[in-house]
Amino acid sequence: MTAQVIDGKAFAAEVRGKVAEHVKRLKDKHDLVPGLAVVLVGEDPASQVYVRSKGKQTTEVGMKSVEHKLDVDTSEADLLALIDKLNKDESIHGILVQLPLPKHLDEDLVINSIDPAKDVDGFHISNVGLLGTGQKSMVPCTPLGCLMMLREHHGSLSGMDAVVIGRSNIVGKPMAQLLLGDSCTVTIAHSRTKDLADVVRRADIVVAAVGRPEMVPGDWIKEGATVIDVGINRIEKDDGKTKLVGDVDYASCEERAGAITPVPGGVGPMTIACLLANTLTAACRANGIEEPEGLTA
Numbered sequence: 001m002t003a004q005v006i007d008g009k010a011f012a013a014e015v016r017g018k019v020a021e022h023v024k025r026l027k028d029k030h031d032l033v034p035g036l037a038v039v040l041v042g043e044d045p046a047s048q049v050y051v052r053s054k055g056k057q058t059t060e061v062g063m064k065s066v067e068h069k070l071d072v073d074t075s076e077a078d079l080l081a082l083i084d085k086l087n088k089d090e091s092i093h094g095i096l097v098q099l100p101l102p103k104h105l106d107e108d109l110v111i112n113s114i115d116p117a118k119d120v121d122g123f124h125i126s127n128v129g130l131l132g133t134g135q136k137s138m139v140p141c142t143p144l145g146c147l148m149m150l151r152e153h154h155g156s157l158s159g160m161d162a163v164v165i166g167r168s169n170i171v172g173k174p175m176a177q178l179l180l181g182d183s184c185t186v187t188i189a190h191s192r193t194k195d196l197a198d199v200v201r202r203a204d205i206v207v208a209a210v211g212r213p214e215m216v217p218g219d220w221i222k223e224g225a226t227v228i229d230v231g232i233n234r235i236e237k238d239d240g241k242t243k244l245v246g247d248v249d250y251a252s253c254e255e256r257a258g259a260i261t262p263v264p265g266g267v268g269p270m271t272i273a274c275l276l277a278n279t280l281t282a283a284c285r286a287n288g289i290e291e292p293e294g295l296t297a
């Protein structure tokens with residue numbers, strides 16, 4: 001079997017189109033412009049590229065984009081003061097603090113100081129708890145993007161066997177919650193899992209989110225399974241140039257899977273599209289306006 005390629009880039013463009021339509025409606029009907037603030041501490045070049053592309057896409061869908069670039073040695077008190085200011089700013093509906101933060105800053109403390117209603121990353125403990133209990137929450141962007149692609153491809157996920165490889169708070173755990181919410185039988189595997197190959201071989205859906213380049217070989221994949229590759233790893237090729245690869249070995253997995261997301265052009269673009277969708281959702285909720293369908297879990 002040769003897998004159908006799930007085109008995350010095209011799907012993300014569709015999602016952004018939907019977001020843009022709703023943003024226009026908010027402006028016309030309610031004179032409301034959703035605003036997203038992105039906070040970047042330090043000058044990691046990869047983060048800067050990512051923040052720039054978020055800012056550009058935010059403006060393109062008609063929303064307000066604000067970037068705060070802070071010095072790498074910014075104090076915790078100063079960062080918390082900025083978040084407090086953004087929490088109180090009525091023109092800002094979404095706040096994203098780019099992770100990871102420099103070592104001297106307490107990530108949990110910082111994330112939990114964001115108003116949960118503006119926590120468009122869905123990382124605040126209160127959103128984590130709401131998601132875990134099946135209540136309305138802000139849903140983390142990467143898992144939400146994966147869920148949207150799975151629903152689009154399969155329709156219903158009910159009763160499917162799903163294996164999530166990776167147990168991070170930002171992808172693995174929330175992904176498992178979302179799949180459970182859609183009635184999958186969910187296994188969370190990780191670096192200590194015994195017989196990982198056998199666990200993965202049972203899966204109708206494999207979500208790879210470990211951050212290890214090409215670690216899932218094709219012979220772990222059940223014939224016809226759907227493979228969602230969350231990894232974005234920059235590796236050096238033999239000729240000294242670099243390229244982006246995922247957490248699965250694409251060439252061999254593609255031969256066995258029924259469907260697969262590529263890297264780049266898969267989960268990555270959907271993550272940013274979902275960030276915009278979450279900002280729109282947050283703006284609607286903050287103003288008691290009915291939120292659009294199909295843009296959240």
Ligand SMILES: Nc1nc(=O)c2c([nH]1)NC[C@@H]1CN(c3ccc(C(=O)N[C@@H](CCC(=O)O)C(=O)O)cc3)C=[N+]21
Pocket residue numbers: 050096097098099100121141232244263264265266267268269270271272
């Ligand atoms: N609070 C917080 N929230 C995040 O969501 C967050 C974060 N911090 N820190 C950094 C990571 C990374 N991340 C990416 C999103 C999209 C692409 C993306 O669109 N990638 C393109 C390729 C880009 C390229 O060519 O380098 C693709 O996969 O096609 C990449 C990386 C979100 N992150």
